[in-house]
Amino acid sequence: xxxxxxxxxxxxxxxxxxxxxxxxxGQRVSAQIRYSIPEEVKEGTALGNIAKDLGLEVSSLVDxxxxxxxxxxEDLFQINQENGxxxxxxxxxxxxxxxxxxxxxxxxxxxxxxxxxxHYAEVxxxxxxxxxxxxxxxxxxxxxxxxTLPGADYQLQAASDPDSGTNSVRSYKLNPNDHFEIRVxxxxxxxxxxxxxxxxxxxxxxTTYKLLLTAVDGGNPPKSGILNITITILDxxxxxxxxxxxxxxxxxxxNSAIGTVxxxxxxxxxxxxxxxxxxxxxxxxxxxxxxxFELDQVTGEIRVKGKVDFEDTEVYKLDIQASDKxxxxxxxxxxxxxKIIDVNDNWPEIEITSLSKNVPExxxxxxxxxxxxxxxxxxxxxxxxxxxxxxxxxxxxxxSFKDNMYSLVTKDRLDRETSSQYDxxxxxxxxxxxxxTASTTLSIQISDVxxxxxxxxxxxxxxxxxxxxxxxxxxxxxxxxxxxxxENAVVSYHIIRGDGTQNDLSSFLNINSxxxxxxxxxxxxxxxxxxxxxxxxxxxxGTPSLSSNVTVNVFILDQxxxxxxxxxxxxxxxxxxxxxxxxxxxxxxxxxxKVRAYDADIGYNGWLLFSLQEVSDHSLFGLDRYTxxxxxxxxxxxxxxxxxxLIILVKDNGNVSLSxxxxxxxKVVEPKEAFAASDVKNTVKDEEENNVTLYLIITLGSVSxxxxxxxxxxxxxxxxxxxxxxxxxxxxxxYDGTLCHSIQYRSGDKRYMLVGPRMSIGSTIVPGSNGNTxxxxxxxxxxxxxxxxxxxHLCITVAVRCWLLSVVLNMLRLFLKGTFLxxxxxxxxxxxxxxxxxxxxxxxx
Numbered sequence: 001x002x003x004x005x006x007x008x009x010x011x012x013x014x015x016x017x018x019x020x021x022x023x024x025x026g027q028r029v030s031a032q033i034r035y036s037i038p039e040e041v042k043e044g045t046a047l048g049n050i051a052k053d054l055g056l057e058v059s060s061l062v063d064x065x066x067x068x069x070x071x072x073x074e075d076l077f078q079i080n081q082e083n084g085x086x087x088x089x090x091x092x093x094x095x096x097x098x099x100x101x102x103x104x105x106x107x108x109x110x111x112x113x114x115x116x117x118x119h120y121a122e123v124x125x126x127x128x129x130x131x132x133x134x135x136x137x138x139x140x141x142x143x144x145x146x147x148t149l150p151g152a153d154y155q156l157q158a159a160s161d162p163d164s165g166t167n168s169v170r171s172y173k174l175n176p177n178d179h180f181e182i183r184v185x186x187x188x189x190x191x192x193x194x195x196x197x198x199x200x201x202x203x204x205x206x207t208t209y210k211l212l213l214t215a216v217d218g219g220n221p222p223k224s225g226i227l228n229i230t231i232t233i234l235d236x237x238x239x240x241x242x243x244x245x246x247x248x249x250x251x252x253x254x255n256s257a258i259g260t261v262x263x264x265x266x267x268x269x270x271x272x273x274x275x276x277x278x279x280x281x282x283x284x285x286x287x288x289x290x291x292x293f294e295l296d297q298v299t300g301e302i303r304v305k306g307k308v309d310f311e312d313t314e315v316y317k318l319d320i321q322a323s324d325k326x327x328x329x330x331x332x333x334x335x336x337x338x339k340i341i342d343v344n345d346n347w348p349e350i351e352i353t354s355l356s357k358n359v360p361e362x363x364x365x366x367x368x369x370x371x372x373x374x375x376x377x378x379x380x381x382x383x384x385x386x387x388x389x390x391x392x393x394x395x396x397x398x399x400s401f402k403d404n405m406y407s408l409v410t411k412d413r414l415d416r417e418t419s420s421q422y423d424x425x426x427x428x429x430x431x432x433x434x435x436x437t438a439s440t441t442l443s444i445q446i447s448d449v450x451x452x453x454x455x456x457x458x459x460x461x462x463x464x465x466x467x468x469x470x471x472x473x474x475x476x477x478x479x480x481x482x483x484x485x486x487e488n489a490v491v492s493y494h495i496i497r498g499d500g501t502q503n504d505l506s507s508f509l510n511i512n513s514x515x516x517x518x519x520x521x522x523x524x525x526x527x528x529x530x531x532x533x534x535x536x537x538x539x540x541x542g543t544p545s546l547s548s549n550v551t552v553n554v555f556i557l558d559q560x561x562x563x564x565x566x567x568x569x570x571x572x573x574x575x576x577x578x579x580x581x582x583x584x585x586x587x588x589x590x591x592x593x594k595v596r597a598y599d600a601d602i603g604y605n606g607w608l609l610f611s612l613q614e615v616s617d618h619s620l621f622g623l624d625r626y627t628x629x630x631x632x633x634x635x636x637x638x639x640x641x642x643x644x645x646l647i648i649l650v651k652d653n654g655n656v657s658l659s660x661x662x663x664x665x666x667k668v669v670e671p672k673e674a675f676a677a678s679d680v681k682n683t684v685k686d687e688e689e690n691n692v693t694l695y696l697i698i699t700l701g702s703v704s705x706x707x708x709x710x711x712x713x714x715x716x717x718x719x720x721x722x723x724x725x726x727x728x729x730x731x732x733x734x735y736d737g738t739l740c741h742s743i744q745y746r747s748g749d750k751r752y753m754l755v756g757p758r759m760s761i762g763s764t765i766v767p768g769s770n771g772n773t774x775x776x777x778x779x780x781x782x783x784x785x786x787x788x789x790x791x792x793h794l795c796i797t798v799a800v801r802c803w804l805l806s807v808v809l810n811m812l813r814l815f816l817k818g819t820f821l822x823x824x825x826x827x828x829x830x831x832x833x834x835x836x837x838x839x840x841x842x843x844x845x
Contacts, residue, residue, distance in 0.1 A: 032119070032120040032121065032122065033048075033050060033053045033054065033119075033120075033121045033122070034121070034122040034123075034124065035047040035048055035086065035121065035122070035123045035124070036123070036124040036126060037088070037092070037123060037124075037125060037126070038125070038126045038127075038128050039092045039093060039094035039125050039126070039127060039128055039130070040091065040092065040093065040094075040128060040130055041088055041091075041092065042088070042091075043088055043089065043090060043091060044087055044088060045087060045088045046085050046086065046087045046088075047077070047086045047087065047088070047123060048085070048086055049083065049084050049085050049086070050079060050084055050085070050086040050110065050119075050121060051066065051079075051083075051084020051085075052084060054110075054119050056084065056112065058082075058083060058084050061079075061081045061082070061084055061112075062081045062082065063114070064112040064113050064114055064117075065081075065111075065112070065113050066079055066081050066084065066110065066111075066112050067079060067081070067110065067111060068108050068109065068110050069109050069110070069111050070107075070108070070109040075089055075090065076088065076089055076090050076092055076097070076106065077089055077106070077108060077123065079110065086108075086121070092125055094125045094126075094127050094128075094164075095131070095162040095163070097125060098125065103124065104124065104125040104126075104127070104164075105122055105123070105124055105125075106122070106123040106124075106125060107120065107121075107122055107123075108120070108121040108122070108123060127163055127164045127165055127167055128163075128167070128219075129163055129167040129217060129218075129219025129220065129221075129222075129223060130163065131161055131162045131163045131167075131217075131223070132161070132217070132223035132224060132225050133159040133160065133161045133169045133215035133216070133217055133223065133224060133225035134159060134160055134161070134225045135157050135158075135159045135213075135215065135225055135226075135227040136157050136160075137157055137227070138227070138228060139227070139228040139229070139230060140156060140157055140227060140228070140229050140230075141229075141230045141231075141232070142154055142195070142229065142230070142231045142232070143231075143232050143234055144197070144201065144231055144232070144233055144234065145233075145234045145236060146200075146201055146202055146203040146233050146234060146235060146236055146238065147236045147238065148197055148200070148201070149197075149200070150197050150198055150199055150200055151196065151197065151198075152196070152197045153183060153194040153195060153196045153197070154194065154195045154196075155192065155193075155194050155195075156182075156193045156194065156195055156213060156227065156229070157193075157227060158190060158191065158192050158193060159172075159193075159215030159225050159227070161215075161217050163217060163219065165218075166217075166218035166219065167217055167218060167219045168217055168218065169191055169215050169216070169217055170191075170216060170217055170218040170222075171184070171191075171215075171216050172184055172191070172193040172213060172214065172215055172216075173213070173214040173216065174195075174211060174212070174213055174214075175211060175212040175214075177209070177211065178199055179197065179198065179199045179200075179201050179209065180195055180196065180197060180198065180209070180211060180231070181195075181196050181198045182194070182195060182196070182213065183196045193213065193215075195211075195213075195229065201233050202233075203233040203234070203235045203236075203270075203271075203272070204239055204270030204271070206233065207232070207233055208230065208231065208232055208233065209229075209230075209231040209233070210228070210229075210230060210231075211228075211229040211230075211231065212226055212227075212228060212229070213226065213227040213228075213229055214226050214227075215227070235271050235272045235273060235275055236271075236275070237271055237275040237324065237326025237327065237328070237329075237330060238271070239269055239270040239271050239275075239330070240269070240324075240330040240331065240332045241267040241268065241269045241278050241322040241323070241324055241330065241331065241332045242267060242268055242269070242270075242332060243265060243266065243267045243320075243322065243332060243334040244265075244266045244267070244268070245334065246334055246335070247334065247335045247336075247337060248263055248265060248334065248335070248336040248337065249336075249337045249338075249339060250262060250263040250336070250337075250338055250339070251338070251339050252304075252308060252338050252339075253308075254308045254309055254310040255307070255308060255309075256304050256308050257304065258303075258304050258305065258306070259303055259304060260303060260304040261301050261302070261303055262293065262302045262303065262304060262338060263301075263302050263336060263338075264299065264300050264301045264302070265280065265300040265302070265320050265322075265334060265336060266300055267280070267300070267322035267332060267334075269324050271324065271326065274324075274325040274326060275324055275325070275326040276324060277324060277325045278322050278323065278324055278325075279297050279298070279322070279323050279324075279325070280295055280296070280297050280298075280300045280320060280321070280322055281295065281297065281320075281321050281323070282295055282318065282319070282320065282321070283319040283320060283321040283333055284317070284318050284319045288313065288316075289316060289318055290305075291305065291306045292304070292305060292306045292307070292308060292316070293305055293306075293316070293318065295320065300320075300322075302318070302320075302336065314339070315337060315338065315339055316336075316337070316338040317335060317336070317337055317338075318335065318336040318337075318338070319333055319334075319335055319336075320333065320334050320335070320336060321333050322334075348374060348375070348376045348385060348428050348430060348436060348437075348438040349374065349375045349376070349438075350372065350373075350374050350387075350426060350428050350438060350439075350440050351372070351373040351374070351375070352370055352371075352372055352426075352440070352442065353370070353371045353372075353373065354368075354370055354371045355369070355370040355442065356369050356370065356444075357443065357444060357445055358444075358445045358446075358447040359410070359414065359444055359445070359446055359447065360414075360446075360447050360448075360449050361414045361415060361416040361446050361447065361448065361449055362414075362449045362451070363410050363414055364410070365409075365410050365411060365412060365413065366409050366410065367409060367410045368407050368408070368409050369395065369408045369409060369410065369444065370407075370408040370442065371405070371406070371407055371408075372387065372397070372405070372406040372407070372408055372426060373404060373405050373406075374387055374404045374405075374406070374428045375404060376404075376430050381431050381432065383430065384430060384431045385404055385428050385429065385430050385431075386428070386429050386430075386431070387406055387426060387427065387428050388426075388427050388429075389424060389425065389426060389427070390424065390425040390427075393411075393422055393424060394410060394411050394412035394413070394414060394422075395408060395409065395410060395411055395422070395424055395444075396408075396409060396411040397409075397426075408424070408426075408442070414446055415446075416446040416447070416448055416449075419446065420445065420446050421443065421444065421445055421446065422443075422444045422446070423441050423442070423443055423444075424441065424442040424443075424444060425439055425440070425441045425442075426439060426440050426441075426442065427439045448484055448485045448486060448488055449484075449488070449542075450484055450488040450540060450542025450543065450544070450545065450546055451484070451546075452482055452483040452484045452488075452546070453482070453540070453546040453547060453548045454480035454481065454482045454491045454538035454539070454540055454546070454547065454548050455480055455481055455482070455483075455548065456478065456479075456480045456538065456548065456550040457479070457481075458550075459550045459551065460533075460550060460551035460552065460553055461476070461478065461550060461551070461552045461553065462552075462553050462555065463475065463476050463552050463553065463554045463555065464555045464557055465520075465524060465554060465555070465556055465557065466556075466557045466559055467523075467524050467525055467526040467527075467556050467557065467558060467559050467561065468523055468524070468525070468559055468561055469520060469523055469524060470523065471520060471521060471522050471523050472519060472520070472521065473519065473520060474517045474518065474519050475509075475518055475519065475520050476517075476518045476552065477515065477516055477517045477518070478493060478511075478516040478518065478536050478538075478550060478552070479516050480493075480516070480538035480548065480550070482540050484540065484542065487540075487541040487542065488540055488541065488542035489540065490540060490541040491516075491538050491539070491540055491541075492513045492514065492538075492539050492540075492541070493511050493512070493513050493514075493515075493516040493536055493537070493538055493539075494511065494513065494536070494537045494539065495509055495510070495511050495518070495534060495535070495536055495537070496534070496535040496536070496537050496549060498534070503529060503531075503532045504532070504534075505529075505532045505533070505534045505554060506534045506535075508520060508521045508522045509521060509534060511536065516536070516538075518536070518552075524556050525556075526556045526557065526558040526559065526601070526602075527562060527600040527601070529556055530555070530556050531553070531554065531555055531556065532554045532556075533551055533552060533553045533554055534551075534552055534554065535549045535550070535551055535552070536549060536550050536552060537549045538550070558601050558602050558603060558605055558606075559601075559605070559654075560601055560605035560652060560654025560655065560656060560657070560658060561601070562599055562600040562601045562605075562606075562658070563599075563658045563659070563660055564597045564598070564599045564608055564650045564651065564652055564658065564659065564660045565597060565598045565599070565600075565660065566595070566596075566597050566650065566660055566661075566662045567596040567597060567598050568593075568594070568595065568596040569593070569595070569662060569663075569664060575663075576660065576661065576662040576663065577662070577663040577664075577665070578593070578662075578663070578664055578665070579664075579665045579666075579667060580592055580593045580664060580665070580666050580667070581666075581667045581668075581669050582632075582666060582667075582668060582669070583668075583669060583670070583671045584636045584668050584669065584670060584671070585635075585636075585671055586632055586635070586636070587632070587635055588632055588633055588634045588635055589631050589632065590631060590632045591629060591630070591631055592621065592630040592631060592632060592664075592666055593629075593630050593664060594627065594628055594629045594630070595610060595623075595628035595629075595630065595648050595650065595662050595664070596628060597610075597628065597650045597660065597662075599652050601652065601654070604652075604653040604654060605652055605653065605654040606652060607652060607653045608628075608650055608651070608652055608653075609625050609626065609650070609651060609652075609653065610623055610624065610625050610626070610627075610628040610648055610649070610650055611623065611625060611648070611649045611651075612646065612647070612648060612649075613647045613648065613649040613661060614645070614646070614647035615644070615645075615646050615647070616641070616644045616645055616646075617640070617641075617644060619633060619634060620632060620633055620634065620636070620640065620644065621633060621644070621646060621666070623646075623648060628648070628650070630646065630648075630664065630666075636668055640668065641668075642667065642668045642669070643665065643666075643667055643668070644665070644666040644668070645663065645664075645665050645666075646663070646664045646665075646666065647661055647662075647663050648661065648662045648663075648664065649661050650662065
C-alpha cells in the first residue's frame with residue numbers, strides 16, 4: 001500500500017514538472033518581434049539585432065545555430081550568428097513579393113538548438129515610388145462625327161501603377177485644347193478616364209486632333225505616363241458649295257467661234273468625298289442663254305454654243321447653280337455677267353470713248369484712234385484743262401471744236417514689226433493753283449494686216465505617177481507658208497480648174513483645203529495621157545485674202561498594162577488569122593508574109609518579140625524575132641504538104657510580159673494559081689489607094705478652111721474695138737465704192753480713169769488732178785504693130801504645122817501603100833485610123 005501510494009506521488013510530480021516545462025516553453029515560442037524596412041535597399045542593410053531583441057546571449061548563437069528556417073521563397077533575410085544582426089540578404093522588390101496595394105508583411109521563423117527555441121519575427125516592407133504609371137498601348141485612336149453634340153464622352157485606356165498607396169495613379173491630365181476635356185470616374189480602387197467633347201468640332205476647320213493624356217501618381221516626386229490620342233473627325237454634308245465670287249464679269253467679242261471658252265466658274269465644298277463633289281447647272285430660265293451658251297457640268301466652263309451678236313444682246317446675265325452630291329444635296333448660286341464694251345477713267349474726269357485697242361499697221365497718219373473728253377467740276381480757271389501725251393510715240397492729240405474734247409490720232413506710219421504695242425499716257429492738268437493732275441494710260445495693240453502672200457518653197461513641182469494608180473489615193477502634198485500671223489497666216493488650198501480639155505487634170509483631182517494633200521479621182525492611163533499639169537492656189541484667211549499658186553507638172557509613168565495587138569494578119573471576123581498563098585517553086589529566103597503587131601506601151605513594155613509557137617514543119621519556115629517576117633528556109637519538094645499552119649507568139653518585154661498569138665495558114669499552090677491570085681490583090685489595092693487619097697484630100701482641105709476662118713475672125717475682132725475716147729465722162733449710177741465701175745476720159749495725149757475709193761495697182765496719180773483719177777497709158781499707137789506681129793507669127797506657125805502634117809500623111813500613104821503588097825484586109829477608114837494612131841504615138845498634135 002505504501003509502495004503504491006509512493007508511485008502515485010512520483011507520477012503526480014512528473015506530470016507537474018512536465019506541465020511547468022511546457023508552460024515555460026510556450027512563453028518562449030510566443031515571443032514575436034516586428035521590423036520595418038523600405039524596398040529596394042542595398043544588400044547587407046541591417047534591420048536590427050534580433051538576438052538582443054529576443055534576449056539571447058550573443059556568444060551562444062553560433063553553438064546553438066541561430067538561423068531563419070522559414071520566410072520568403074527568395075531568402076530575402078539572413079542572421080549574422082556572430083553578432084545576432086538581422087540583415088538584407090537580397091535586393092527587395094515589394095511589387096514582386098506582395099501583390100496588391102495592402103500592407104506587405106514577411107513572416108520570419110527562427111530556431112535555436114540546445115535547447116530548442118523557436119522565435120517569430122515580422123518584417124514590414126514599405127513601398128517607395130519606383131514605378132511610373134503605364135498605359136496598355138502607346139496610342140489610342142478615336143473616330144468622331146463632326147455633328148456630335150457637346151457632352152458626348154469616350155472611354156480611354158486606364159493607366160496602371162504597380163506601386164501602392166499614395167504612389168499609385170492619382171490623377172489624369174489632358175493637354176490644353178478648346179474642344180476636349182478629361183473626366184475621371186472611380187470604380188472601387190480604379191480610376192477610369194473618359195474623353196468628353198466640350199465644344200462642337202468642324203472637320204472643315206480641323207480634320208484630326210492630336211491629344212496627350214498624362215497619368216500622374218502620388219509619389220514625391222511624382223511620376224507620370226503618357227497616352228497619345230488621335231481623333232479623326234468624320235465628315236457630314238454640313239457645308240454648301242461656295243463660289244470664288246458671287247458675281248463673275250467677263251467681256252466677250254461678238255461672232256466668237258463656237259466652242260470658245262468664255263469663263264470658268266469655280267465653287268468649292270469644304271466637305272470631303274461625295275459631299276464635296278460638285279455639279280454645275282444653269283439656273284437661268286431664259287431660253288436665249290441656253291441657245292448661245294453651254295455649261296460643262298464637271299469643270300464649270302461656259303462655252304459659246306450659238307451665235308454671239310452684240311446688236312442682239314449687249315449683256316448676258318447667267319445664273320449658275322453648284323450642287324454637291326451629299327444626302328440631302330446642298331447648293332449655291334452665282335451670277336455671270338458677260339459684257340461687250342465698257343470704257344471709263346478717273347478724276348480730273350478723263351472720259352475715253354470709241355477706243356480702238358487694235359490698230360492696223362497700215363493705218364494712215366491722221367487715223368482717229370479714240371475720242372477723249374476731259375471735264376473738271378471746278379469753275380473758271382480751275383476748270384480749264386490742258387491735255388498732253390507722253391513723248392516718243394507716233395500719236396498726237398488734236399483738239400476739237402468743243403472745249404475739252406480731243407481726238408487721239410496717228411502721227412506717223414505704224415510698223416507692227418518694230419513695235420506691236422504702245423502705252424499712251426494721257427495727262428490732264430488744270431490751271432488752278434496749285435494745279436491738280438490726273439492721268440490715264442491707254443494700251444494700243446498694233447494688229448497685223450495681210451500684206452504677205454503665201455509662198456511655195458519649190459515652184460514648179462514635178463510629179464511622177466505610175467499609171468493605173470488607185471483612184472482616191474493621195475498623189476502629192478503641197479505646202480505654202482505665210483509670213484503674217486494669226487488668221488492672216490492660215491493657208492487653205494484649192495485646185496484651179498482648167499478648161500476641161502483632154503489634157504486637163506484638174507477635173508480629176510481633189511485637194512484637202514487644210515493639209516494640201518492632192519487626191520486623184522480616177523486612175524490615169526499613160527497611153528491616153530503622158531504629161532500634163534495643174535495649178536494649186538494657196539489662199540490665206542486675211543481680209544482681203546492674198547494668194548499664190550504653184551504649177552505641178554505631172555508625168556505619167558508607163559506600166560506594162562497593154563497586150564500586144566495583132567495588126568496583121570486579121571480575118572474578116574476580127575480574129576488574128578490569115579491565109580497566104582505562095583508558089584511551090586519559090587526559093588529559100590522567100591518572104592511569105594510579115595506579122596505586124598502594136599503595143600500601146602513604150603520602152604521595154606512596148607518592145608515586141610516574135611516567135612514560132614507551133615509550126616507543122618520546122619525545116620520549111622523561119623521567123624525573124626524582131627521584124628515578124630516569115631521566110632522559107634528551103635525550096636519545096638514534091639513530098640511537102642500543100643497546107644501549113646503557123647502559130648506566131650508575140651510578147652512584149654515588160655517585167656511581167658504580155659502576149660498575143662496570130663495564126664498564118666500557108667497554102668502552097670502551083671505557079672499559075674499564084675499569078676491569078678496576085679492580079680486580084682492588085683485590083684483591090686488600087687481601089688484602097690484611091691480611098692486613102694480621097695481621105696487625105698478631105699483632111700488637108702478641112703485644115704485650110706479652118707485656118708482661113710480663124711484669120712477672118714481675128715481681123716474682125718481687132719477692127720471692132722473702138723478707139724474713140726471723145727466721151728469725157730460715162731455716168732455710172734450703180735457705183736458702190738469698189739473698183740467694179742470706172743469712168744474714162746481723154747485729154748490731149750493722156751487717158752484718165754475715174755475710179756472708186758481704191759485704186760488699181762500699177763496706176764499713177766497725176767499731180768494736181770483729182771485723187772481718184774488714174775493715168776492710163778495710151779496703147780492705141782502700139783496696138784496695130786502688135787496685132788501685125790501676132791498675125792505674122794500665127795501664119796508662120798499654122799503654115800509650118802500644115803507642112804509637117806502633109807509630110808507625115810504622105811509618109812503614111814507610102815507606108816500604107818507597102819502594106820497593100822502584103823494584105824488586102826484593111827479598108828480605107830481603117831488605114832486612116834492607123835495613121836492617126838501613129839501620129840498620136842509620136843506626139844504630133
